[in-house]
Amino acid sequence: MKLIKIQAINFRSVEDSGEFQIGDLTCLVGKNEAGKTAILHAIQGIAPSDGDYAYDKTRDYPRRYLSKFQERHPNGESPVAKSWWQLEVDDIEALEDFLGADVLEKTEVIITSYIGRENAWSIPLNEEECIRKLQARHGLNAKEKGDIKQAKTIKDALAALKALTERSEAQTAFMQAIEKFRDGNPVLAAIDLLNKQKPTFFYTSHFERMSGEISLNQLAADKKSGKISSGDKIFLDFLEYAGTTIEELRDAAKHEELVAQCEGASNDITDEIFEFWSQNDALAIKIEINEGRPNDPHPFNNGKIAKIRIENKHHRVTVPLSERSAGFVWFFSFLAQFKQLKKSAGKAIILLDEPGLTLHGKAQSDLLRYIEERILPEHQVIYTTHSPFMVPAQRLEDVRVVEDVVDYRDPRRPIVKGTKVSADVLSVDKDTLFPLQAHLGYEITQSLFVGQNCLLVEGPSDVVYLQVVSRALQARGRSGLDERWTICPTGGLDKVWSFSSLFRGNNLNIAVLCDYGKGDKSKVERLRQSQILKSERVLTASDFTEKSESDVEDLFDSTFYCALVNEALGLKEGEITAEKAAAADQSTCRIVKQVEALCRTLPANTLDFGHYVPADYLMRNPQILDGEGQPVTGTLDRFEKVFKALNCFLD
Template sequence: MKGYDNVLASWLWVKEEIAGQFLLSKAGLSEVFEKENITWKTLKELHAALVKRSQNQAQAFTAAQTAANALPDADAKAKALDDAQLLQETAAAKTLREHLASVNNTGITKYIYDKYLVGSVPKFLYFDEYYQMEGQLNIEQLKQRQASNTLYDSDRPMIGLIDLARLNLDQLISTNRTEALLNKLEGTSNHLTKQVLKYWSQNRHLSVRFDVRPAKPNDPPGMQQGTNLWGLVYDSVHSATTRLGTRSKGFVWFFSFLAWFSQQRKTGGKIILLLDEPGLALHGTAQGDLLRYIEKELKPHHQVVYTTHSPFMVDSKHFDRVRVVEDKSTEIEDIHEEEIPGTKVYTDVLEVSEGSLFPLQGALGDTLSQTLFVGPNILIVEGVSDLLFLQTVSPLLESLGREGLSLAWTITPVGGSDKVPTFAALLGSQQDLNVATLIDIQQKDKQSIDNLYKKKLLQQKNVLTFADFIGKKEADIEDMFEADFYLKLVNAEYKATLQKPITLSDLPKRERVLASLDSYLQTSPLKDAAFNHYRPSRYFAEHIGTLATKLSPETLDRFEAAFKRLNALL
């Protein structure tokens, strides 16, 4: 990690005895050390033992070699010299001794980091409002700052913009044909506009242009000599050109960030990008553009972590990515300093205060206002298939003189079981809304579903699952039907892609029919298609006229019981 001083620090827990035993084994010295009863505990002690052993071997070799050379018999002398060679330190032992000297000199922690980990450590990049381009610069002055490594913060995004535009500053200064310069600048402008302004959806009539002119006496400070590069924005609707740096603060921030990062990513490697309140000066639509850029351009290649208080910077499709940060010390009075809880990071929205939920509530409200008709009574279901089944069975029951689901309920599919707790928590915190759930349940989801009422965000009576009406521990809405009836829907909808019609005897025994079907399709997959449980629900809704009489009395009883429980909550 790095602190504010930008100095890298690393910590590793290393059991040196195990590391040393591995190195001895690799060098073929384990049995030798055991036989010679050489003991050690740290790598420094192991290195010292190897040094001492090497010295003893050198002495023994010298003595043996001297004695051999004193022998008068040639054959005996040759054999003694050969035997003396065996007393020398082996190449493997020497290599290990020298290696340990290097390791101990560096430190085992730093050695392991430099040798094995450094290549996997990502580069952290931080961007905030200080990296704002001015939109114009003096080319000679910029080149001088680059050479002396004294760049301004505002230079960095401008250099990124120049690089993104594929401009060569030396060519701009040395060109000797006006036509060639104009062609180069025009091509650059077209390229840059396509690269950047596709993520600025609120004004499609802008284009970015560059102009290169000799400096004038009354140009801005630092631009009164040499050659100046001007970044311009042309608005085709108003037929007006303005300097890039004089555009709105939000536009300049957006442009600066895209230009700056385009240069950073060229360095290669893994990047963790840290953004502090990105898009703070952008309005809602522009913040949506920034989210789109992050999702399409950054996420596939890099990790992005950003802080925000804006609901427009919360992607309602991915509430699972949100982490709520709270300073708990501000909520507690009359507490000793040593007991202050400090800042906490939460993944569970059920554990945070109302104030911290505001950005999420805003994001959810924006999504709902665009996609749903929200009434005072909201019934949360997992997906569109639940919506189709409920809306189809309800009028069927009413046509039989039985109780259907009241029209006072607004059925709200939230797009998956993982989003149910988040939506329930956010909607349930609104005092003017009556919120209930009717959702699938599996054992892995039980704790999060129980937390909806245990955390007192919904009343327990308002948390209903399909298992409540089937008498099982796990159940989906598909289990409200008889299993053979649901298979008829699947067979009819997927007739063209099934290898053969599926029967109950084909299915493995599982608690839920969808789980059984999934297991079956893993061994007998559909041809040129993937199973989607929305399609059988659509088939059911489209063919209810012929399917109604085939529903079992037990199925109708189960749905009616669910509707009665829900209507009683109004």
Template sequence: MKLDSFRVTNFRSVEDSGEITLKDLVCLVGKNEAGKTALLNALGGLNPHPATPLAYDKERDYPRRHLNDYAARHPESQGEAVVVTSSWTLSPAEVRLFTDELGPGCLNSNSVVIWRRYGDEACQFKVNLDYGAIIEHLMEAHGLDEAERAPLADATTTDEVRKALDALPERSAAQQALLDRIKAMPGKNAIGFAGGLLRSLMPQFMYFSYYDRMAGQIRVDDIVRNGDAPYHQPGHPHSNTKLDVGERVFLDFLEFAGTSVEEIKASTTYESLNAKCEAASNAITDQLQEYWTQNAFLELEVRVTKAEAGDPAPFNTGVIARARVRNTLHRVSVPFSERSAGFIWFFSFLVKFAQVSKRGGNLILLLDEPGLTLHGKAQADLLRYFDDRLVPKHQVIFSTHSPFMVPPDDLTLSRVVEDQVEMRRPGVWTTKGTKVRDDVLATDPDTLFPLQAALGYDVTQTLFIGKHTLLVEGPGDILFLKALSAQLKRRRRTELDRRWTICPAGGLDKIQSFVSLFKGANLHLAVMSDRAQGDKRKLEQLRAAAAIPESRIMNYPDVLGLPEGDVEDIFDPETYLGIVNGAFELKGRSSLTLAKLDKEAPGPGRLVKRMETLFRILPPSTPEFDHFSPADWLIRNPGFLDGDGPGVAATLDNAEKVIKAINAALSP
């Protein structure tokens, strides 16, 4: 079953979140106190994993400002307040489990709705069954003839079939077999069977928070289990109490090592116990070195030794399991608890989910503010871990307010979380509660900040990580080159090599600064710039700096054989006029023509300068000419270049000359 969407209502700050659509990975973005944790807790309570037993408590969780009005808002006739409503899709294999029992066509849809209220012992569901098809299948499977079917003619559900068969004074063997089969179903009906099957198929929700950090050491002697609930036995300072989160994570690590506190207690040889601890240490260290790029010289060591009398209680007696971190560069090890908060959290996270993967199970992972104490680069490593290790096996929903935890390559994975407030009248504010939206158009700029920062960071990083970077003057150059390359590709002509990352430098005079910024980054740089009559000195300075080979410092007029020029001079003048008319919505008498251009701004000369002159004689209501708008219009209207007229042909010939020159700069 795959979770498609969910909606939270009547839970803490969330009166009605609105529908929250999901993918394999979804990021809930919002500032502190927006309600992100409430959303995850509510969802986690739908079908919680035993390790994270989230539950709904009306007095604690129902929106406090409405608690006294609960009975009026949710009368007994309507039942308790709903906390979560969710929509799921059954996989083809899961659909077959239904059809194997209830017959082909038993489901009108492979979509299922599951919800849970306050006080519910288990989640409730709605599945769209086709009772007609089910009844027909069951009668056919048991070989009922026409006479045996007659008493069931008016039955529209399996309940009615069962009651009709029970009411018969005598039943044939086929009728009795059908009755027995229906009675053997959970609830003695098809919907009961469907519910039991759904509950067995439904994933459990495992919740993991920022606070779940592994303890650095535990005293194994006093840890006992009651089923899956370990606790401290009498004699420990915290006797008869459950283990805290950090101790439970340490037990997860021991289990990942293939051992347990019980095995440690029973162990009679040091070597066998040490071998298992070393094996687990090596496995976690391998993951640590792959995903913790902050320091490549760290190794984890786990030791199980007798306590020393001088250590603080309770670690001064018995058998102690300790975790230490060794720095192979400095050749020193320190207790696990003395590492940075970020490292402790990251390692604890690896342990927890290495063990989750080892145990398997049908899980959806809810991660509350993961990586909060990590450096921005380490947070990017954590996102990579999500993609590599978690998403292939589990749906992952996590919350954050860090721009480095927002997936930058796909902002559609983000959902904006806001605690919306409104001023009903001057000085009187009220809240609408936590709302979630997926159009990333939050009303609060503070909420949007992580998304804006993530996008800006990704754009900035692109400048550094593009192995082959082409510096151009502005964003208009990028759009024009992309649009022209796409048109050439459609015609099976030379397109811009996809290895290029195009970066707008902001003008020829700023390219030198960008080159200095790139220096030492081991990138393959090239320049395609405009050139006016006064730019000769700037180009000479750029070449003299020798940061980029001279063969890779190009400009449009040199490639096109012009005395000066910009990216716009790739275009045939009449073709460019058509683009400008479209971009500025110039129609009728205001429409620009080649005759007007030749009259008011005769050539030769740079096309954009001639266009600026032409715009000065247009009516005052005409928008001011700018370089970007025509490029933006063309990228949104690529069909403009589909024709075969002489203007388009000349334009594409020029574009191919420029693109071939750029691609040639890929050579060493």
């Protein structure tokens, strides 16, 4: 049986969640106090794997209506969860073996769980067809069928058979078969059969951490008393996960045999854990069995002691598991627990309440990958989260948003509608959607294709200059910017660092070409030392101009650039010259700053000058680079040096 849909009703903060689909993996996203945990507990009560869990009227019925419970439910029964189930092949075969082929009108059943009574089932069973198939199975002839031909239900058929003074052998066999049905009812018989097929719900929220050290003597005593701690239980699960047991390690007759057992278990668990833990690939798991030392704390001061130590190959040191980060210990424990899940939960649907809260965002992605690759093949999983990194990127159709809805259309009398679950993300508030929006933003930026080889520049004018001059050089048979480079403007040197960090996650080949002014020097050095990029891949315009400060515009011959500005602004030839510009601002050698200063002394119609104005003109008039004079050739020579340097960074 596979769970396909749920509706929670009158449970804690839920008045009516609405019907929502359940898939192999279902992610319930919502902010704190939205009612995500209430939804999980409502589902858990359908068939809890923990026999101690049951709905409780006082605890679970919506508190604001509790005083009216008897009035609203005179029979003391209140529905909590309506669940729809798709019967699978083995379920259908079991029913047909018992009741006959084609007795089901459809392969979907409904189970409703209640406060105050047992579950109610709705099974689309055709009783008349069931009678016909059972009669055929037991070989009733036409006369024998005629004795009960008026029966429309199994109960009617049983009554008719019992009323006969004499029954044939076939009729007797038929009667004995249907007497096995509970209360002579095939629907109840089907319920009894499917109830054995139905998965239970395994709920967990505490995610205990594993003990990293165990006294075998103490463990033996705890086993005898039936009081094994949860941390020690996970340790035992972990050893079995690794392919060994405490008994095997304890009973090894020879030292080498013990060493081999420990090393084999260590290697197995290391391979499994670090297939998913991507935060640090220099770690290894070590299992040790030693004798307790007198000065160690009780109970680790005598007898054999089993310990898990984590080796860091970078630092060449091993430390106890307990001294690793809380996130690593949690992840380690989670994997050990769920590897052994089948032993405790059997055929179960897994309900996880806020898993991975102590994990770094990337480690939460590792956890989600573990759930998808290791748990989903055998179990449906429903989990809650408010973390963007626990939203399944490739399965957004499996995300359901959870919100506590209050209607404020009349602010004097707000109407509380309770917790709602929906796949319609357009209908919920921005706080509820935040994890989903944040995740989508993260995924979009991580998957944004800017080119395998990405050249980061500061602004759009830089993009134009590099592309136009590159084409001019290539037209002359000289070296231009390799077409494998994708040029990406960042919006300024301050943002180059952020862009580099952002695109680094895609394993792109990144280089930077930036301006270099008085306020830029420390930023450039910070970028070079950040290890986000290799330092030699951070190029500045000054590297090619022999000036202490330079913009990309300084790669142009100053005479050429000033002539370009005159054309772009519609000025007379010679109105802006390199000499006039240098005189206008003697505090800098950057041609753009000098031209800006000179333009401020000119009539108002020239105040439209900006970095992009001459770039736009050059893009529309690239033929001005076709000349052979020194201003053109000098410009091309400098740009060619830049392109050659950048192209060296390509594989």
